[in-house]
Amino acid sequence: xxxxxxxxxxxxxxxxxxxxxxxxxxxxxxxxxxxxxxxxxxxxxxxxxxxxxxxxxxxxxxxxxxxxxxxxxxxxxxxxxxxxxxxxxxxxxxxxxxxxxxxxxxxxxxxxxxxxxx
Amino acid sequence: xxxxxxxxxxxxxxxxxxxxxxxxxxxxxxxxxxxxxxxxxxxxxxxxxxxxxxxxxxxxxxxxxxxxxxxxxxxxxxxxxxxxxxxxxxxxxxxxxxxxxxxxxxxxxxxx
Numbered sequence: 001x002x003x004x005x006x007x008x009x010x011x012x013x014x015x016x017x018x019x020x021x022x023x024x025x026x027x028x029x030x031x032x033x034x035x036x037x038x039x040x041x042x043x044x045x046x047x048x049x050x051x052x053x054x055x056x057x058x059x060x061x062x063x064x065x066x067x068x069x070x071x072x073x074x075x076x077x078x079x080x081x082x083x084x085x086x087x088x089x090x091x092x093x094x095x096x097x098x099x100x101x102x103x104x105x106x107x108x109x110x111x112x113x114x115x116x117x118x
Numbered sequence: 119x120x121x122x123x124x125x126x127x128x129x130x131x132x133x134x135x136x137x138x139x140x141x142x143x144x145x146x147x148x149x150x151x152x153x154x155x156x157x158x159x160x161x162x163x164x165x166x167x168x169x170x171x172x173x174x175x176x177x178x179x180x181x182x183x184x185x186x187x188x189x190x191x192x193x194x195x196x197x198x199x200x201x202x203x204x205x206x207x208x209x210x211x212x213x214x215x216x217x218x219x220x221x222x223x224x225x226x227x228x229x230x
Contacts, residue, residue: 044211045160062119104179105168
């Protein structure tokens with residue numbers, strides 16, 4: 001079945017970087033954009049950006065420009081989201097989500113909790 | 119950026135009763151080329167990722183019960199749960215996918 005499996009929880013110190021992975025299975029990885037969305041504790045959903053796994057094109061939310069990098073490795077059907085210069089307010093659950101054209105995100109990863117604390 | 123707002127922030131509905139959630143976008147999300155509204159609704163239960171319920175403002179995702187329906191066009195949209203079930207307790211978000219950044223509404227919490 002179609003599935004996105006994310007890497008495990010991370011604890012980082014302020015100023016560090018974190019790289020979250022999202023492994024796809026059950027569909028053609030290069031056929032769908034992958035979005036990244038985060039959710040701070042008790043808060044709503046915040047869109048971070050997308051990557052086109054077919055050619056590596058990316059688009060980031062202005063808020064994260066310069067701090068976020070989205071990449072992919074098509075040989076292992078995995079997308080990555082790296083966030084640098086972490087601050088305490090980056091503490092959140094980070095989700096990857098598959099996005100069929102003109103559809104909305106129909107498959108989501110289970111989420112990766114990133115805790116930023118000194 | 120397109121700003122999404124939702125109302126109410128929360129609502130409590132009796133089992134079997136109707137729940138109505140409103141979503142407004144600061145700009146139209148209607149794509150003129152195909153006359154589709156690029157608006158989705160998601161349901162999120164505690165500890166779970168969001169689940170896509172509705173896309174194109176009114177098309178139910180496969181497997182979503184028909185008590186969930188979406189309506190609206192342009193800038194004003196509604197999600198209706200016709201007969202609330204216990205398993206529908208969740209937070210509901212609208213999202214526009216007309217324009218990048220893909221913005222979400224703040225969410226509406228539905229309780230019994």
